[in-house]
Amino acid sequence: MDMPVTPAVQRTVEAPRPVLHARAAFAIAIGIVVGAGIFRTPSLVAGAAATEAVFLGAWLVGGLLSIVGALCYAELASTYPQAGGDYTYLQRAFGPRTAFLYAWARLAVIQTGSIALLAYVAGDYLAQLVSIGPMSAPVYAAAAVVVLTAINWLGVKQGTSTQNWLTAIEVGGLVAIVLAGLLFAPDAPVAATPASSGDAYGLILVFVLLTYGGWSEAVYVSAEVRDAPRVMPRILVLSLTAIAVLYLLVNLAYLRVLGLGGIAASETVAADAMQAVFGAPGATAISALVVAAALTSANATLITGARSAYAVGRDFPALSMLGRWDAESGSPRNAVLVQGALALLLVGLGAFARDGFRTAVEYTAPVFWLFFLLVGISLFVLRARDPQAPRVFRVPLYPLLPLLFCATSAYLLYSSLAYTGLGALVGVAVLAVGGLLLVRLRPASP
Known part of the structure; x- marks a missing residue:
């Protein structure tokens, strides 16, 4: 049984301050969702869909379900605007042990794994643009982690300014894909024949909601947003509405150019679509866009992940090093460094035994x-x-609406286990290691 909730002990003089404008949190929410996924998962969704209506409908349903979840998070974020985000909600509801397991999962699996994966996406495409040898991708990936970690170590203003610029480039590129696909599409799509004879709805939703995933990360900066109780609900709902519209238009553009079968057969759907419209220059341009998108999501993931590590360090004395907030930079510098080091370790391991995109999902x-x-x-x-x-x-x-959100999450939990294999077992095993750590760790006393 979890221990009763105990108030966090303030270990340092400094704590998060509301210094961020709402647009910075909006850029984080947009940037972390609109990442490399929209350039990869449409092919997986198309491979499991039998008709164009199901393919496009899945993106609409995914957006609506995500907005339902955002409404639930909006209540929690406006009621408890603290740096811990989900960690704070779980701690208040179920106690510090459940909250610690969540923080462990983020540090060991979810956040650092996402940063490393996104860094490799950027590295792969940079290697195609400018090769520096057989180890180009790992070198570029490691450099991305180091640079983004250094930027966020310097301070929250540097990190969010970088995020604003990267998000603008990313969204601008996706708008270019929409315009190219809708205005300059060939008379007939490359391959209209569907790749699937039946619809695998569970699998489709796993990949669609994965592509929408990350919107909840904005709550981790709620303690640093001005007038957070009032503006956070707007940020969450408006950002997801904008993303849903953008995703529908992007996938409609893919359909116009490649057709359902062409999307399913492509591993680089955006590059193939732009090459079909504009030739090799279009493919090169989209490769640069994918790099920007991956870096955008990696930077936003690094910002929010450090906040959850800070929250658990604040509440567990043995991890107090993570719970120090630096007044000069306005960021949890120690948590930023530890998270960056773990992500860099995963990049190094990936240089010798890299798993694919699907394995990362598992x-x-x-x-x-x-x-x-x-x-x-x-x-x-x-x-x-x-x-x-x-x-x-x-x-x-x-x-x-909260019941619908819980039912959707339960169904996706089932689907992610039903459609996955060894990767899921490894993730569960790493979570179990966190359970063993709880034998030695104790939360702070009142």
Whole structure:
């Protein structure tokens, strides 16, 4: 049984301060979602869909379900605007042990693995643009981790400024794909014949919601956003609405150029679409865009991941080094460095035994959806346990929308286990290691 919730002990004079404008949190939310996934998962979704209607409908359903989840998070973020995000909600609802397991999963699996994977995506495409030898991709990936870690170590202003620029480049590139596909598409798509004779709805949703994944990361900077209780609900809902519209238009452009079969057969769907429209220069341009997209998501993941590591270091004395907030930089510098070092280690291991995109999904998805489900349940628990907390924003149609969010998360947890193999077992095993650490770790006393 989890221990009772105990207030966090303030270990340092400094703590997060509300210095970020709403647009910075909006850029983080957009940047972390619109990453490398939209350039890869459409082919996997098309391979499991039998018709264009199912293919496009899946992106619409994914956007609507994500907005439902965002409404649930909006209540939690506006009620408890703290740097820990999900960690704070789980701690309040289920106690410090469950919260620690979540923080461990983020540090050991979800965040560092995502940073390394995104760095490799950038490295692979940079190696195609400018090769520096057989080890080009690992060298570029390692350099990306080092540079982004250094930028965020310098301070929150440097990290978010970088995020704003990268997000603008990324979104601009996707708009270019939409315009190219809708205005300059060939008379007939490359391959209209579907690759699948039946619809695998569970698998389709796993990949679609993976591509929408990351929107909840914005809550990790809620303690640093000005007037967070009022603006965080708008940031979460508006960012996902914009992303859903953009994803629908991008996938419609892919269909116009390549057709459902062409999308399914492509491993670089955006590059193939642009090459079909503009030739080799189009493919080169999109490769540069993928690099920007991967770096955008990696930078946003690094920003938010360091905040959850800071939160657990603040609450567990044995990990107090992570819980130090640097006043000069306005960031948890130690947490930034530890996270960067772990991601760099994973990049180094990937140079010798790299798993593919699908294996990365297997590794992270079950653990991710397990804790997403627990966060959904925590909304009900905290409504009952903490009814006096000022709730600036309340989920509309309560309890129907939170129940839908929990049911979706439970179904995706099942689907991620049903459609995966060894990768899922490794992720669960790493989570179990965190459980063993709890035997020695104790939360701070009141």
